[in-house]
Amino acid sequence: xxxxxxxxxxxxxxxxxxxxxxxxxxxxxxxxxxxxxxxxxxxxxxxxxxxxxxxxxxxxxxxxxxxxxxxxxxxxxxxxxxxxxxxxxxxxxxxxxxx
Numbered sequence: 001x002x003x004x005x006x007x008x009x010x011x012x013x014x015x016x017x018x019x020x021x022x023x024x025x026x027x028x029x030x031x032x033x034x035x036x037x038x039x040x041x042x043x044x045x046x047x048x049x050x051x052x053x054x055x056x057x058x059x060x061x062x063x064x065x066x067x068x069x070x071x072x073x074x075x076x077x078x079x080x081x082x083x084x085x086x087x088x089x090x091x092x093x094x095x096x097x098x099x
Contacts, residue, residue, distance in 0.1 A: 042073070042093035049075040049091040057081050057089075066093065074099060 044052075050064040059081040066075050075091040090099040 044075070044091060044093050044096040046075050046093075049093070049096075050077050052096075053077045053079055053089050053091070057087065059087075062086065 046064055046066050050061050053059075054061055057079050059079040062078040062080055064075065064077045066073055068074055071094070073093050075093055077089045077091065079087050079089065081087055091097070092099060
C-alpha cells in the first residue's frame with residue numbers, strides 16, 4: 001500500500017518535472033518555430049534527419065547532404081540497410097516528412 005502511494009507520487013513528480021522542462025525549453029536559435037519557418041528556417045537539421053533514418057532503418061548512413069534552395073531544400077540521406085541494400089531517403093527540413 002505504501003509502495004503504491006510512493007510509486008504514484010514519484011511518477012506524478014517526474015511527469016510534472018518533464019512538462020515544466022519542456023514548457024520552459026528555449027526554441028532552437030532563440031526564435032519561435034513559427035518565425036523560423038517564416039524565415040525559411042529548418043525545424044529538422046541534417047543531423048536529426050540522419051539520426052531518424054538510421055533509427056528507422058537500422059542501417060548505416062553512407063552520406064547525408066542538404067540540397068536545393070529556400071522552400072525547395074531537402075535533406076538527402078543515403079543509407080545501407082541491414083539486408084545490404086542502398087536506399088536514398090529524402091526528408092523535408094521544414095516538416096520532417098519523408099519524400
